[in-house]
Amino acid sequence: MSRQVRIMRGREWARPVRPVRREVLEATPGLDEGRPPLLFVPGFGHGAWAFAEHWLGHAAERGFSGYALSLRGQAGSGPAPEATLRAYAHDVVQVAAGLSRRAVLVGHGAGALVVAHALARYPARAAVMVAPVFGGWATAFTALRRNPLGTLPALVGGRLRCSRAQLFGRELPRDEARRHLSRLGRPARRAQWQLLLGREPEPAVGDPPVLVLGSPEDRVVPHPVLTRAARRYGSAPLLFPGMSHDLMLDARWREPIDGILDWLEKEPSAG
Amino acid sequence: MTTSTDHGRPDPESSTFDPARAGRSVSDRGETVCVIGAGPTGLTAIKNLTEHGFGVDCYERETGVGGVWNWRHDRSPVYASTHLISSRPLTQFPDFPMPDDWPDYPHHSQLLSYLERYADHFDLRRHVWFGTEVVRVEPVDGDRWDVTTRSTGGYGPERTSRYAAVVVANGHNWSPKLPTYEGLTEFRGEVMHASAYQDPAQLRGRRVLVVGAGNTGCDIATEAAQQAAHCWHSTRRGYWYAPKYLLGRPADQLNDLMLALRVPRRLRQWLFHRLLRASVGDLTRFGLPRPDHRMLETHPIVNSQLVYYLGHGRVTPVPEAVRFHPDSVELADGRQVDPELVVFATGYLPRFEFLDPKILGDDGTTGRPVLWLNAFVPNHPTLAVAGLVQPDSGIFPLSHWQSVLFARLLRLRETRPGKTAAFAATVTARAGERYSGPVKESSRHWFEVGHADYLRALQRALHDLEAK
Numbered sequence: 001m002s003r004q005v006r007i008m009r010g011r012e013w014a015r016p017v018r019p020v021r022r023e024v025l026e027a028t029p030g031l032d033e034g035r036p037p038l039l040f041v042p043g044f045g046h047g048a049w050a051f052a053e054h055w056l057g058h059a060a061e062r063g064f065s066g067y068a069l070s071l072r073g074q075a076g077s078g079p080a081p082e083a084t085l086r087a088y089a090h091d092v093v094q095v096a097a098g099l100s101r102r103a104v105l106v107g108h109g110a111g112a113l114v115v116a117h118a119l120a121r122y123p124a125r126a127a128v129m130v131a132p133v134f135g136g137w138a139t140a141f142t143a144l145r146r147n148p149l150g151t152l153p154a155l156v157g158g159r160l161r162c163s164r165a166q167l168f169g170r171e172l173p174r175d176e177a178r179r180h181l182s183r184l185g186r187p188a189r190r191a192q193w194q195l196l197l198g199r200e201p202e203p204a205v206g207d208p209p210v211l212v213l214g215s216p217e218d219r220v221v222p223h224p225v226l227t228r229a230a231r232r233y234g235s236a237p238l239l240f241p242g243m244s245h246d247l248m249l250d251a252r253w254r255e256p257i258d259g260i261l262d263w264l265e266k267e268p269s270a271g
Numbered sequence: 272m273t274t275s276t277d278h279g280r281p282d283p284e285s286s287t288f289d290p291a292r293a294g295r296s297v298s299d300r301g302e303t304v305c306v307i308g309a310g311p312t313g314l315t316a317i318k319n320l321t322e323h324g325f326g327v328d329c330y331e332r333e334t335g336v337g338g339v340w341n342w343r344h345d346r347s348p349v350y351a352s353t354h355l356i357s358s359r360p361l362t363q364f365p366d367f368p369m370p371d372d373w374p375d376y377p378h379h380s381q382l383l384s385y386l387e388r389y390a391d392h393f394d395l396r397r398h399v400w401f402g403t404e405v406v407r408v409e410p411v412d413g414d415r416w417d418v419t420t421r422s423t424g425g426y427g428p429e430r431t432s433r434y435a436a437v438v439v440a441n442g443h444n445w446s447p448k449l450p451t452y453e454g455l456t457e458f459r460g461e462v463m464h465a466s467a468y469q470d471p472a473q474l475r476g477r478r479v480l481v482v483g484a485g486n487t488g489c490d491i492a493t494e495a496a497q498q499a500a501h502c503w504h505s506t507r508r509g510y511w512y513a514p515k516y517l518l519g520r521p522a523d524q525l526n527d528l529m530l531a532l533r534v535p536r537r538l539r540q541w542l543f544h545r546l547l548r549a550s551v552g553d554l555t556r557f558g559l560p561r562p563d564h565r566m567l568e569t570h571p572i573v574n575s576q577l578v579y580y581l582g583h584g585r586v587t588p589v590p591e592a593v594r595f596h597p598d599s600v601e602l603a604d605g606r607q608v609d610p611e612l613v614v615f616a617t618g619y620l621p622r623f624e625f626l627d628p629k630i631l632g633d634d635g636t637t638g639r640p641v642l643w644l645n646a647f648v649p650n651h652p653t654l655a656v657a658g659l660v661q662p663d664s665g666i667f668p669l670s671h672w673q674s675v676l677f678a679r680l681l682r683l684r685e686t687r688p689g690k691t692a693a694f695a696a697t698v699t700a701r702a703g704e705r706y707s708g709p710v711k712e713s714s715r716h717w718f719e720v721g722h723a724d725y726l727r728a729l730q731r732a733l734h735d736l737e738a739k
Contacts, residue, residue: 009365010527012360013361013664014360014528015528016359016360016371016524090368097368100392121368122366123393
């Protein structure tokens, strides 16, 4: 990661990202106790629905207002076939800056990479990387090995398809898994390429505390990759053994979100 | 992250009796930094200082945030129709964007709501003492500062607090610069400075002379074109009037596209001249003088409508006024016009009445501080002037990075004194540097900067400071 602050952003000043309609689902607690809002950013293919399923409601029950965003071109957000990681990060920063207080950014899968890019443009109160996919060839080879038919087309610009075995564990009922799979959308072609060949995220502004969590049995993010991702932020990953990649949809979804909220309550600068 | 330092209000118990302060007690605020003004620059200074772990006390003479952009403030120069002249991406804070569905050139009320949201989002108001003005700022031993304040308007007792550092962010668009003319006092018509102009109703049905071709002067002239019985627009020389849109995009974004592609300045000037000639045409046919300088050499005047109303005959361009008679104004070409209202859109001058001018390197005759990066003061490492720039973009990003640099400098004072000593030497050696190409002389041209040149210089300073 480059450690130098970047001031000159000529391209962004000259060619601002175009606005699109953004789907934001929210759940707010009845009583506002001054806790920081959580902004959930789904990974490629997923939408805000993935967090609305369990996590948003649970966070609200514990007194945190939760917001889940669908990246452009995904789920209920406006179409954007030419979207790039820059446009995705722009969407995250726009929603975060629209909240009443400094937000905690929670990114899942490739959404964690989007959050990492957004952290360079917005001083978040804290960040949480859930089973982060920071891209690169190692991730691509893992995906090729686990799911060759779904991954090969993506390498030539086609659609990246995730399989049930990659995303969900055996404990999740078959029809529920099928329901989630049918809702998966298609990530933008250019963003897919950037996952493989994109630039490293710039350093985060405002020095936020970062929590990395995942599962050692994750079939998208192998354990060493998860450890490496956590090391970027100077920590070790918080592990939830026996869970699958989509921790927020897993049968045991309650454990990781409680882990995140407990960490936020304990972290002095985050809470 | 927010700081763990104490944010409490000045605590009377920590007061010490200081004989040097003529018997007044001085409350020592420890490592806290004082910020003067809660306008956009003051707000970003509070945000960045607290983000770097400092406690901050900000003094604001008004009762709200937003500075000049808050139309409720008595020193605010905004008028009903004020819109930005730089487009959104070049105006917003780099880490807190304006909503992307806002127009390219937002209205001043949107800008105020943006600044209020910035203050709320980062919880900045708890650091601000509203309705408090700064009377004096004096250096004391150990590079610390005694800041004397009182309630706005001079009521109540003065109190003095001692701070580790001071950021001066009192703005430069509130103290009107008024020209003097022979016979102006005998003139029977109404005379006002543009700072008193608020609403086109003030112009309706009257014969109006607008003096000055800055952005405000051109805005008022176009409003007078729509409302007044007649409008004369008096300018000292010819200018380039840049339209707000060129080649289908905001003109400043086009300029930045060329900057990003590293198109040299001369070539950019040539391209803009050709573009304006092709799209707007030759302005001398309306009776305007030919510009005596190249584009990008004065603060840009961005106004698409002035040329339109010149073409409709609603604005009559006239040369400089030389003399006022009781019933008329004499112009440089000998003509006489008879306005009922004269609006002086002649700009503002920066003022630091609470600081000894010598501290800022001003020998007392020019009124021009001598600073490095328009912000850092030779021999006073814990004092910074923020926002004293007149860029060809919005000021907010420049103020943001100034305060980031200052916050990091203060942090390094404790951990790496060698680095800060080198920085101080640079400040002394390079004070007075300019960050733009050749600029036409005027009483405020000295703080005119090109945003790209300036931010590059700031980025270099930041990298040098943090280099191993």
